[in-house]
Amino acid sequence: MSFETDNSIVNRIRNGHSTDFKLLIDRYSDRIYxxxxxKSNIRNDIDDILQxxxxxxxxxxxxxxxxxxxxxxxxxxxxxxxxxxxxxxKNKSHLNIELVEPIVESKTEKSNSGIWQSAAKLNVTFxxxxxxxxxxxxxxxxxAAIMKSSVPMVKVNLFRARKQLxxxxxxxxKEVIARNEEIVLSRSSI
Amino acid sequence: xSQSFDDNSIIKSLKTERLNGxxxxxxxxxxxxxxxQEKVAPQPRESSKIQNGVSRYFLIxxxxxxxxxxxxxxxxxxxxxxxxxxxAKPALAHNDSHAKVFxxxxxxxxxxxxxxxxxxFFSTKANPYAxxxxxxxxxxxxxxxxxxxxxxxxxxxxxxxxx
Numbered sequence: 453m454s455f456e457t458d459n460s461i462v463n464r465i466r467n468g469h470s471t472d473f474k475l476l477i478d479r480y481s482d483r484i485y486x487x488x489x490x491k492s493n494i495r496n497d498i499d500d501i502l503q504x505x506x507x508x509x510x511x512x513x514x515x516x517x518x519x520x521x522x523x524x525x526x527x528x529x530x531x532x533x534x535x536x537x538x539x540x541x542k543n544k545s546h547l548n549i550e551l552v553e554p555i556v557e558s559k560t561e562k563s564n565s566g567i568w569q570s571a572a573k574l575n576v577t578f579x580x581x582x583x584x585x586x587x588x589x590x591x592x593x594x595x596a597a598i599m600k601s602s603v604p605m606v607k608v609n610l611f612r613a614r615k616q617l618x619x620x621x622x623x624x625x626k627e628v629i630a631r632n633e634e635i636v637l638s639r640s641s642i
Numbered sequence: 643x644s645q646s647f648d649d650n651s652i653i654k655s656l657k658t659e660r661l662n663g664x665x666x667x668x669x670x671x672x673x674x675x676x677x678x679q680e681k682v683a684p685q686p687r688e689s690s691k692i693q694n695g696v697s698r699y700f701l702i703x704x705x706x707x708x709x710x711x712x713x714x715x716x717x718x719x720x721x722x723x724x725x726x727x728x729x730a731k732p733a734l735a736h737n738d739s740h741a742k743v744f745x746x747x748x749x750x751x752x753x754x755x756x757x758x759x760x761x762x763f764f765s766t767k768a769n770p771y772a773x774x775x776x777x778x779x780x781x782x783x784x785x786x787x788x789x790x791x792x793x794x795x796x797x798x799x800x801x802x803x804x805x
Contacts, residue, residue: 485666586656
């Protein structure tokens with residue numbers, strides 16, 4: 453069976469075969485899901501963000517420009533949705549965030565690889581840049597299209613993101629013993 | 643991870659390490675597709691009829707409300723009102739020194755008393771200030787007390803205009 457291109461599926465959906473959207477969900481939902489999942493502090497909202505991403509993609513499919521990759525367009529929507537959710541999260545009270553984050557941390561310990569667990573602590577822009585560049589292995593040009601930025605700016609921000617990630621990792625290593633002691637103490641007190 | 647990190651080792655880790663999180667299962671994909679289809683599917687016929695009916699009534703009601711507000715506005719512009727002072731006010735909006743003086747008088751004086759004066763003063767609607775002196779003369783037939791007050795305000799202006 454020959455591989456059907458994204459644009460071919462998109463055209464069929466545009467011509468009224470809306471159920472074929474399931475093919476695009478099958479193709480891309482796992483990639484978008486992992487992209488969202490790695491950013492651990494939005495994990496409680498992943499289903500909503502994923503749903504909104506695909507819903508918006510479906511509703512605005514007529515706006516999709518075929519000169520771009522469908523995956524690039526989809527990541528653009530997912531990135532914006534993630535930004536929106538993070539912004540909403542920031543608007544919540546500081547107390548609520550403090551209550552949520554330790555629960556998420558305990559999940560990430562088991563599920564995330566070390567580097568991406570640390571990368572999840574970066575801001576959304578830096579995290580997305582690293583994910584698209586090194587996990588999705590997209591070209592800088594494609595990343596620039598997703599982030600609505602320029603190629604030089606993407607390169608500069610990639611460097612900044614790595615630099616910040618390095619600081620995070622170093623800080624984690626320095627504090628790891630103290631943190632372990634704190635966790636042990638807090639668990640024993642519970 | 644090692645204790646010391648340079649940029650290359652971070653890039654290598656980012657490239658090689660993969661997220662060990664759960665996959666998005668086929669069941670979840672099915673569920674997502676179902677949700678999307680439900681959200682974008684057209685409404686059932688009955689409910690869409692009701693919605694159309696409601697929005698149609700809402701539209702008609704909105705038009706009626708707008709007409710109720712707009713039609714009297716246009717009618718009001720083509721008909722004389724009962725209150726000549728109120729009728730005179732739009733005309734007084736002209737950048738005219740006489741009009742400004744008269745407007746101040748209208749605002750100061752009792753509208754009931756002034757009403758009769760105003761109705762005569764603005765009898766020439768097309769250009770109420772064109773024959774200012776003639777209108778002043780017309781006021782002679784009115785009561786003396788109003789006339790004297792009027793002259794006290796308007797005589798200096800009238801004489802200036804004559805000069």
